[in-house]
Amino acid sequence: xxxxxxxxxxxxxxxxxxxxxxxxxxxxxxxxxxxxxxxxxxxxxxxxxxxxxxxxxxxxxxxxxxxxxxxxxxxxxxxxxxxxx
Numbered sequence: 001x002x003x004x005x006x007x008x009x010x011x012x013x014x015x016x017x018x019x020x021x022x023x024x025x026x027x028x029x030x031x032x033x034x035x036x037x038x039x040x041x042x043x044x045x046x047x048x049x050x051x052x053x054x055x056x057x058x059x060x061x062x063x064x065x066x067x068x069x070x071x072x073x074x075x076x077x078x079x080x081x082x083x084x085x
Contacts, residue, residue: 003044003045004043004044005036005041005042005043006043006047007039007040007041008022008026008040008041011040011042011047014047015051023040025050026042030053031046031049031050031053032046034046
């Protein structure tokens with residue numbers, strides 16, 4: 001099957017970038033692309049790979065504190081107790 005090929009403007013629109021930003025990312029090989037007649041283009045698979053490379057995994061939530069206070073509240077309590085002492 002022949003892949004769908006998007007020119008730079010279409011790929012930039014899909015990715016939500018400006019053309020100049022996408023061009024720089026293609027030039028420095030952050031994203032995969034190809035040149036057709038001296039102009040940058042990307043296949044659908046390359047656009048999907050670019051999207052995947054920008055994704056980060058979510059951090060698991062911190063377990064609740066045994067005291068039931070947030071880090072900021074524990075800090076405030078500690079600082080207030082030092083002022084009073």
